[in-house]
Structure formats: C-alpha cells, structure tokens
Amino acid sequence: MIKADGKVFILNTKNTTYAFRVMETGQLEHLYYGRLIHEDEPSVLNEKRAFAPGNTVTYNPEHPELTLEDVRLETSAIGKGDFREPMVEVICADGSSTLDFVYDSYQVINCKPELQGLPSSYDEDDNAKTLEVTLKDKNHGFKLILSYSIFEECDVITRSARFVNSSEESVKLTRMLSMVLDYDKPGMKITSFHGSWTREMNKADVVLTAGKLVNSSFTGTSSNRCNPFFMVSEADTTETDGDVWGFNLVYSGNHYSASEVSPWGKTRVAYGINPQNFSWTLEAGEEFQAPEAVITYSGDGYRQMSLNMHDFVREHITRGTWKYKERPILINSWEASYFDFTDKSLVKLAKVAKDTGVELFVMDDGWFGERNDDKRALGDWDIVNKKKLPGGLEGLAKKINDLGLMFGLWVEPEMINVDSELYRKHPDWAIDIPGMDHAEGRNQRLLDLCNPEVVDYMIEAMSEVFATPGLSYIKWDMNRNFSDYYSKYLPAEKQQEVSHRYVLGFYRLLRTLAEKFPDILMEGCASGGNRFDLGALCYYPQIWASDNTDAVSRLTIQNGYSYAYPQSTYTAHVSACPNHQTLRVTPIESRFAVASFGVLGYELNLNDAKAEDIASVKAQIELYKKYRKTLQFGDFYRLKNGNIVEWSIVDKNKNTAVTMLMQREIMAGEQYLRIDQAGLDNDSKYHFFGRKLEYNLKGFGDLVNTVAPVHIKQDGVLHNVIAKFVKMPGESEDFVASGDTLNNVGVKLAQSFVGTGYNEQVRYFPDFGARLYFAEKI
Structure with missing residues (x-):
C-alpha cells in the first residue's frame, strides 16, 4: 500500500513500513524503515534541527540549521555539503560536478513496470504498486526519477533510479547507483558473502562502529569474490530474533555496496553498479537506467528475512515454463570423462544412469570443433566434432531420447579461443586492446557483447544449437573474468562504458534465446558461482552453485546461498570420491543428503561404479522423487551451523x-x-x-x-x-x-x-x- 500526498510518502507491506518526506528545502528525508506502524501524524518521525554542528557546510543562508551531512537522505550527490557516499556523480559540460536534486513531482503506478534493457522483478497478478518520485537538479535541470515497487506479501520493496539528461548539453555520469538508505545509528552488523572458485559464499560479519566498509566486484560479473547480496542487522540479531535488512541487486556485472558511519552516528548504505572504471555519456534527452535493488526487513531475525527473499525470488524473479515445474534429476558427463568421450561411451553411461532413475543426460564440454582440451575451438559452435559424435548432436540426442532420457548440452556462448575458426574470421570481435599484450584467463577471451553485430551472430549461432531436435536442457557456462577492458566497437571516449554495455548485450542475448526456446531448461554457470545473482535468475531458473562437489565444502557453500536464494535456484551434485576438488572421501549417503537440499544431480562415472554404489544411487533417486516438490519449493530453515549442520525444508502446506x-x-x-x-x-x-x-x-x-x-x-x-x-x-x-x-x-x-x-x-x-x-x- 502506498500513501502519498507530495509531502509525505509511506510504503506499507504486510509487516513493514518505509517512510520519507519532502523537506522544506526540497530534499527527500528518510524517516523510517522497519516493523509495520500506523502513524497518522508522521511528523513524529522527523529529526528536529535548531543549529547545524560546527565545521559543517550549511545548505543555504535561509536554512542555517541544515547540513546535508547530518540528514538521512533518499538520494545524495556531491557539492552541497554531504561528504558521505553519494548515489550520483557527474561531470557536466562546464566541468562542474555539483548536483542539487530537489522534489518536483510524483506518480503512483498500479503495476510493476519493466526496466529498459535490464531484467527486473515482475508481478503476474498486477498486485504490486510502484511509486515514482521525480527530482530536478536546481543547477542544470537534470531529472532523477526514484522508483519504489511494493510487494506486500513478500515484505519486499524494490528500488531503482533513472537519470534523465533534460538539459541541452551532454553530461558524463561517473557514478549511478540504485539507492542509498540511511540509518539513525552506528554499530550495525554488516554481513557479506565472500570466496573464490570452489569456495563460494563464506559468511563474514563486521560490526561497523566507524569508517566505511566496501563490498564490491570488478570481475565483470557479480563474482564469487563477493556476492551482491548482503545484510545489515543489529549487532545481537540471531537466526530467530532481532532486526535485519537484506539487500540484493538484479544485476550480473560489477556491483558495489558501501556501508559508512558518519561523524554523527548515522549509517549509510549505498548500493548499485560499481563506479570503478565506469562512466556513461548522455547526450541531451538521453537517460540512464540503474539496476533494481531489492530490500526486505525482518524483526524476527535472519530466518524470516531469508523466507521473505526466497518467496520474492520464486514469485517475482524466476519465470517461465520452469518457474514452479519440478526440476529433472540429471547426470553430467564432465567428471565421468572430461574431454575424453565418444558417442558410445556417453550412451553407455546414459544407459546405466537411466536404470538408476536419472531423468536427464547432459553432455558437457568437448563436443565441437577441435575441442579436446580447453585451449581451442571456443566459438566454433557450428562445427560438431564428428570423430566423437559421428551422428552429430541430433544423432546423439535421438539415442539418449530413445533410452527415455531428456538430453542436455553444455555451451559457453560468451567466449572465444584465439585458436578457433571464429577468431580467425573475426579477431575484432574479441575484447582485447589492439597492439598490446592480453592477460588471458583459462586460455580464452571474451566476445565483445558491446557490439550488436556480435550479439546478433551469437543469437543466430546458439539458436541453431538450441533447435537440435530432442534438446531439453542447456548448461550455460562462463569461465572467464574480465581483464584489459576494451571494445574495438566503441570510440576511445566510451571505453569506460564497456563493462555495463557488455552486461546489456549479455541480457539481450539471453533474453532472446529464453523467449525463443521457452521450454528448454537453462542452467547458469560461471566457473560455478561466479555469476550467481538475481539478474541471471531472471533467465536461468537454476544456477550451478559451485564447481566444488565435495559434501563438506558444500555445507558452507549452500548454507551461504540459503540466506538469499531459495534451494530451487542452486544445483548440487553427488560426485565421486576421492572428490575431484578436495580429494576428500565422504560416504555416498552424506553426499546425497547435502545434494538433495538443492536441485539434485549426479557427476559420477557410473560405468566404473561399484554395484553397491549404483544400488545406493537408485535408492536415493527414488527417495528424492518422492519428496522432490517439498525439497525444491518448500520453506528452508537453518537450524544448526557448526560441527553439526542441520537444515530442514517444510512444504508450503506444512504437511x-x-x-x-x-x-x-x-x-x-x-x-x-x-x-x-x-x-x-x-x-x-x-x-x-x-x-x-x-x-x-x-x-x-x-x-x-x-x-x-x-x-x-x-x-x-x-x-x-x-x-x-x-x-x-x-x-x-x-x-x-x-x-x-x-x-x-x-x-x-x-x-x-x-x-x-x-x-x-x-x-x-x-x-x-x-x-x-x-x-x-x-
């Protein structure tokens, strides 16, 4: 519910209230975000000011009591006395950077609008309502439109912002975040999730009494180094008690969150696209859309915050045919054979898998061009390796389908090897700096998705692959972090736009294929969890959580994901022992127990497995199928985390x-x-x-x-x-x-x-x- 009169704005969900007002000087002052309140006289929430603190910059002579440095604001820029993290920074045509955004107007929209060029939340039932508040810069006439969408049943509010160059000259954005949120106290606990390849989502807590804490990625992706999701809570908040606010970003590129305590004990959270190496030039009349931020509040600890986020992701992020469809149990060929396989060896593996109850067979890397290792052939999707697959993709798919299994395929559409036919034809399509050495990653380079021609080509190439008769599943991989940011498609003055333009091109590629092939189940992967975010989940219903399949490691990894993401969104496999990432030996029933608390799959060479292990797999799959709906779509509870880990999932009807x-x-x-x-x-x-x-x-x-x-x-x-x-x-x-x-x-x-x-x-x-x-x- 939205209450708005142009002076005070109150946004209510089922259990929370978010409130702000227009100050006498036109800035938006944040008043409150927490438990649902019924306050008919919102002035009780206003901070009272008589004199500005010493050594501060006062806003103007008419308001000597006001320094923006000590106000909880809904947005902020530099130049008018607020020295905290800004939401927007620009370089104007005259070289100045000062902005002074004041209230202009508002409107309430009875739906959840889409964002231009970016994925965002949605509401199939049109129950969500959106408040748009337009601010106008007093100096240059720029407009800043703040959007707030209310998802009442999930206790979620989403925020985004749009910068409109309504002046008659160009302006360069050097920072454009999605939101700021100010608290009236210090000493908040900031919880973020960090790691690396095979070590994703390690939970870290910092109680911030002074200074600034930054969590960000600069890998070109949302990254396994630091997931976009984070929490702010009271220092003594527990799983079931205390105030906690959860934040996430519907974006798959470089992200940035800064939590900062002011000299007067206020804590600011600033959140959005990473401003490092970012700029965006807007000509007169052009506009820039920031990604959507997702926020939720719980007064009942981390558990309820997670349940809010899980419901929101299921209902308003994931979409399409597979939104609530039970996901098939798969076997992936990678750890069984790596690059060394033939048509016959794959079919042999599929036959054994079928006998255990597996429903989907996935052929991983190595099926195209001269792809016998990871040094060549990426990009050559039109060349099927006939030495391995004499009947091509269609021939193998038919053999797999004839066994009664769905057929799935691995692809890595965003990448190119220098040793490939595509690179030899189009070296200008790779992201690298002409005439300079290139820092490689996994022997490959990024295709320049800033270039519309490249995106169009890859849509065409992937459409041919996706149209393979009998194909039901795609594993979309991305094994490369960004380096040497440079697009040969863009002029020199726009090179700081590369990272964001790449993400926009990626979204166009993915969105087009998802709409063109709605029945194919797409699973995201980026060396495991290097791009696990809400933007990707708008197109992939599930994402490979980590390349680490070790059950003990997965306790930490999956526990970390559970704070923000429902278990239907992360996949987990039972693999061989000694484990291929850790060499640890764990019981096969333990491997299954952990993997069953995600979307279950197998990564075993069943051709070489012991009879008792095959019998175990068969019993496991039979059990999982019986409880699959509960395990994939029920409510997730973290009950113990230490030497003993306990998780529970309860179906929505509590049966x-x-x-x-x-x-x-x-x-x-x-x-x-x-x-x-x-x-x-x-x-x-x-x-x-x-x-x-x-x-x-x-x-x-x-x-x-x-x-x-x-x-x-x-x-x-x-x-x-x-x-x-x-x-x-x-x-x-x-x-x-x-x-x-x-x-x-x-x-x-x-x-x-x-x-x-x-x-x-x-x-x-x-x-x-x-x-x-x-x-x-x-």
Whole structure:
C-alpha cells in the first residue's frame, strides 16, 4: 500500500513500513524503515534541527540549521555539503560536478513496470504498486526519477533510479547507483558473502562502529569474490530474533555496496553498479537506467528475512515454463570423462544412469570443433566434432531420447579461443586492446557483447544449437573474468562504458534465446558461482552453485546461498570420491543428503561404479522423487551451523518436512544429539521417522574381531568377503509427535557410538556422517 500526498510518502507491506518526506528545502528525508506502524501524524518521525554542528557546510543562508551531512537522505550527490557516499556523480559540460536534486513531482503506478534493457522483478497478478518520485537538479535541470515497487506479501520493496539528461548539453555520469538508505545509528552488523572458485559464499560479519566498509566486484560479473547480496542487522540479531535488512541487486556485472558511519552516528548504505572504471555519456534527452535493488526487513531475525527473499525470488524473479515445474534429476558427463568421450561411451553411461532413475543426460564440454582440451575451438559452435559424435548432436540426442532420457548440452556462448575458426574470421570481435599484450584467463577471451553485430551472430549461432531436435536442457557456462577492458566497437571516449554495455548485450542475448526456446531448461554457470545473482535468475531458473562437489565444502557453500536464494535456484551434485576438488572421501549417503537440499544431480562415472554404489544411487533417486516438490519449493530453515549442520525444508502446506543432519568431525564421548524442527503446524500430529540404512562392516575396523569366532585380518580376503554379505544394521527412529513438540522441543535421537558397544539402538555417525529425517502430517 502506498500513501502519498507530495509531502509525505509511506510504503506499507504486510509487516513493514518505509517512510520519507519532502523537506522544506526540497530534499527527500528518510524517516523510517522497519516493523509495520500506523502513524497518522508522521511528523513524529522527523529529526528536529535548531543549529547545524560546527565545521559543517550549511545548505543555504535561509536554512542555517541544515547540513546535508547530518540528514538521512533518499538520494545524495556531491557539492552541497554531504561528504558521505553519494548515489550520483557527474561531470557536466562546464566541468562542474555539483548536483542539487530537489522534489518536483510524483506518480503512483498500479503495476510493476519493466526496466529498459535490464531484467527486473515482475508481478503476474498486477498486485504490486510502484511509486515514482521525480527530482530536478536546481543547477542544470537534470531529472532523477526514484522508483519504489511494493510487494506486500513478500515484505519486499524494490528500488531503482533513472537519470534523465533534460538539459541541452551532454553530461558524463561517473557514478549511478540504485539507492542509498540511511540509518539513525552506528554499530550495525554488516554481513557479506565472500570466496573464490570452489569456495563460494563464506559468511563474514563486521560490526561497523566507524569508517566505511566496501563490498564490491570488478570481475565483470557479480563474482564469487563477493556476492551482491548482503545484510545489515543489529549487532545481537540471531537466526530467530532481532532486526535485519537484506539487500540484493538484479544485476550480473560489477556491483558495489558501501556501508559508512558518519561523524554523527548515522549509517549509510549505498548500493548499485560499481563506479570503478565506469562512466556513461548522455547526450541531451538521453537517460540512464540503474539496476533494481531489492530490500526486505525482518524483526524476527535472519530466518524470516531469508523466507521473505526466497518467496520474492520464486514469485517475482524466476519465470517461465520452469518457474514452479519440478526440476529433472540429471547426470553430467564432465567428471565421468572430461574431454575424453565418444558417442558410445556417453550412451553407455546414459544407459546405466537411466536404470538408476536419472531423468536427464547432459553432455558437457568437448563436443565441437577441435575441442579436446580447453585451449581451442571456443566459438566454433557450428562445427560438431564428428570423430566423437559421428551422428552429430541430433544423432546423439535421438539415442539418449530413445533410452527415455531428456538430453542436455553444455555451451559457453560468451567466449572465444584465439585458436578457433571464429577468431580467425573475426579477431575484432574479441575484447582485447589492439597492439598490446592480453592477460588471458583459462586460455580464452571474451566476445565483445558491446557490439550488436556480435550479439546478433551469437543469437543466430546458439539458436541453431538450441533447435537440435530432442534438446531439453542447456548448461550455460562462463569461465572467464574480465581483464584489459576494451571494445574495438566503441570510440576511445566510451571505453569506460564497456563493462555495463557488455552486461546489456549479455541480457539481450539471453533474453532472446529464453523467449525463443521457452521450454528448454537453462542452467547458469560461471566457473560455478561466479555469476550467481538475481539478474541471471531472471533467465536461468537454476544456477550451478559451485564447481566444488565435495559434501563438506558444500555445507558452507549452500548454507551461504540459503540466506538469499531459495534451494530451487542452486544445483548440487553427488560426485565421486576421492572428490575431484578436495580429494576428500565422504560416504555416498552424506553426499546425497547435502545434494538433495538443492536441485539434485549426479557427476559420477557410473560405468566404473561399484554395484553397491549404483544400488545406493537408485535408492536415493527414488527417495528424492518422492519428496522432490517439498525439497525444491518448500520453506528452508537453518537450524544448526557448526560441527553439526542441520537444515530442514517444510512444504508450503506444512504437511511434510525433510531434515538433514551432517557431522563434520566426530567428537569422542558425545553420545546425545537432538534434532530441531521448525515451520510445522503446532496443532497437528506428525509421523517422524528416519531412513533405515545398513553400514559396511569395514567401517568398524578391527572391532570385528571382538565378535568374530576366528581372527579376521583387516582388508584381507576374508574381511572383504564377509563385508560383502554382512551389513551392520542402522538405528531406527519412528514415532508420532505433535508439531508443537517438534517445533519447540525437538527430538532426542538414538545415542551415537562412543566405543562401548553397538546394536540397533546406536547411531553409527562417523566423520562426515549424515542423516535424513522426515515428518509427515497425520
């Protein structure tokens, strides 16, 4: 709901209120963002001013009490006394940079408009409303249009801004962020998510009492170094209690967020496109659209903030055929064969996969041109490697489809190798600086998506690939960070526009293909999570979360993603051990338990797998299919995070819950463990139970000799024979309890093994051990 009268603006969602006003001098003063309030007299929220602090710049002689440096503002620029992070910076035709934006007008739009050239949130039911406030620069006449869209049920507000050059001369934007938000206190906790390749989404907390904290990317993507999502909270906020604000950006390029404490104890958050190496020239009448920022507030801790964000992403970011369609379980050929495969080896793998219950077979890199390693052929999408695939893509697709499987394919459309036919024809299409050495990444260069001709060509080339009969899935990869920013398509004075123009070209390419092939499931990938953001999720319903498939590493990675992104958006695979990224060995059931809390897939060479592993995969897939809708689209709860990690997912009707426990390291002598639950209906009864598993006798080592009638040599012939036929029974958990009890008390599980005995009442829970538990409403 929007209340607006040209003086005060109040934006209400189901549980939150956002308020600001027009000051006497025309600036917009931020008043409040937090729990829903019903204030008929908003002046109670105004800060009272009598005299400006010493050593400050006062706004004008008529208001000597006002310094913009000590006002919570809705937008800010430089030149009028506010020395904090600005939202907009320019170089005007006369060389000056001062801007003075004051209120001009407003309008309320009864829908959620699209943004020009950029993906953004949407509302299929047209329940969202949008407030647009137009500000006008007193010096040059530029306009700045601030947009606020209200998604009441998700408790989300989105913000964006549009700069209009309504003067008669050109102006150069050197900073154009999407929003600023000012708090009236210091000491806020800033939580951001950092990492690198195979180490995505590590949570980091900083309590900011003074100074400035910047989280940004300059890789050309949203980056695995620092995801665009971050949180601001009270220092003592917990998972279930306290004030927290979540921020995300619908943008796939260089992003920037700065949190800064002023000398007077106010905290400013500035957020948008990274201004580093950025400028954009606007001629008279032209305008620039900043990306959309997403903000949500929860007074009930991080959990509710995450649930708000998850609902918003599902309802208002992801779209199309696969928005709420259950995602297929796939097997990917990469870790099974890398570049070394043939038509026959792929079909053999697909046959075994089909027998386990896999639904989608994906051929990864290596199917085109002379692509036998990562040094050549990127760009040669029209040349299928007939040595590997004599029948071409169509022939392989038919063989896979005839097995009863969907067929999927890996592509990397944004890249080019110097050793490729495309580069030899069009060296001007690569991003590099003529006559200068180029810093390479993974032996490849970026195609210049600033150039419309390149985008048009790649739309045509990918359309031919996407039109392969029988093709149902595309894995869209991007394995290269930006370096040597330079477009041979652009003149010298526009080279600081390259990073943003590339993103616009990427969106045009992706949007065109998504609209042209709406039934193909596209999965994003950028060396794993190097472009995991809301902009990409407008076109990919799911993204490969990390190239790291190690179950222990994935605990941290997937836990990090869960703060902002629903589990339907990140994919997770069960892979071989020793793991290809860490060499760690983990039980196959633990690998499955972690992977099932994303969109499940497999990355195993089933052709070489043991019979017992194939049997495990078959049982896992059967179980996952039974609970797939809950696991992919239910509400996600973080319940423990430490040596013991516990996650739970509850379906929207509160009929079913699936809960995972995983232990990183066994702690000697700790025999008791309680499983927590959340989100169940307090007034209903539930059947709570665990999986009934059996364990390899060899996991108990030499202890077998305490019960064996003859001595058994460890890993000897007799030991292996016995282990093949004799399994150790796992513990049983099966009872009925109320949702109230499960939510508030939890379940005390069977004791774990502590070295004094083992039977069916004892939990075998070694290093990296995991369990899945289920609660079904009676």
